[in-house]
Amino acid sequence: MKNEAVLILDFGGQYSQLIARRVRELNVYCEIKPYRISAEEIKQGNYKGIIFSGGPNSVYAEKAPKCDPELFELGIPVLGICYGAQLMANMLGGEVSTSLVKEYGNTNVLFDNTSVLFQNASDENICWMSHTDYISKTPEGFKIIARTDDCPVAAMEDRTNKFYAMQFHPEVQHTKEGMTYLKNFLYNACACKGDWKMSSFVNDTIQHLKETIGDKKVLCALSGGVDSSVAAVLVHKAIGKNLTCIFVDHGLLRKDEGDQVEKVFREQF
Numbered sequence: 001m002k003n004e005a006v007l008i009l010d011f012g013g014q015y016s017q018l019i020a021r022r023v024r025e026l027n028v029y030c031e032i033k034p035y036r037i038s039a040e041e042i043k044q045g046n047y048k049g050i051i052f053s054g055g056p057n058s059v060y061a062e063k064a065p066k067c068d069p070e071l072f073e074l075g076i077p078v079l080g081i082c083y084g085a086q087l088m089a090n091m092l093g094g095e096v097s098t099s100l101v102k103e104y105g106n107t108n109v110l111f112d113n114t115s116v117l118f119q120n121a122s123d124e125n126i127c128w129m130s131h132t133d134y135i136s137k138t139p140e141g142f143k144i145i146a147r148t149d150d151c152p153v154a155a156m157e158d159r160t161n162k163f164y165a166m167q168f169h170p171e172v173q174h175t176k177e178g179m180t181y182l183k184n185f186l187y188n189a190c191a192c193k194g195d196w197k198m199s200s201f202v203n204d205t206i207q208h209l210k211e212t213i214g215d216k217k218v219l220c221a222l223s224g225g226v227d228s229s230v231a232a233v234l235v236h237k238a239i240g241k242n243l244t245c246i247f248v249d250h251g252l253l254r255k256d257e258g259d260q261v262e263k264v265f266r267e268q269f
Helices: 016-025 037-042 069-073 083-091 179-190 197-211 226-242 257-268
Strands: 005-010 029-034 049-052 078-081 095-111 125-137 143-147 157-158 163-166 218-222 243-247
Touching: 005 016, 016 029, 016 179, 037 069, 037 197, 049 083, 049 179, 078 083, 083 125, 083 157, 125 218, 163 179, 197 226, 218 226, 226 243, 243 257
Parallel strands: 005 029, 005 049, 049 078, 078 163, 218 243
Antiparallel strands: 095 125, 095 143, 143 157, 157 163
């Protein structure tokens, strides 16, 4: 169902879904999986690249979430964002410390445009920061490629191993050229072709459902939320009247929304 894919490891960050959306907007298929996934599972996925999401923890805390260290031995390009950047530094021999000056919000960042990440971008721009810790020492083999007045390592790279890290969030609109940075990682570091589209994903999914289900009957619990509604529509397009939906009104919908869900699915599907 996919020609090439990028994996997003979720470390509890609020922007994980947004990172996925941005990657897909750049015509690259991606999947979000929990950080506990093993390196062997990742290897089996044949991913072109890996992105570490942000997260609320400090990497030096006793129970801080950490990925399988063997992930760094797979030869797959990795991009760490915010907590993901600090995690990369921590696990590869660098140091992360508490910042004397916390950065939050729009921040002016100076860039090294010779970096793979920042090609065809400005050498100075506004980015969105959200951190209380910072990378105080880069791991061996890493080069600092961006900085701010209060953050000496706003970004770093190990071009040999294709490891990259950004302390700021490229996925949010507040980061002026964030899509350029993500595109550079996907296309230049990961060698993605960018030939995936959501429409092809829908068609492939429907075809896969047809082949998997065949003439069998399907029962679907429908709550009116995004997940169950999308699942119901896709299965309906695949098997038509062989699908029966049961509307489960859990009491958390908005006023009259339950009636709207029933009406839409009765009359349109």
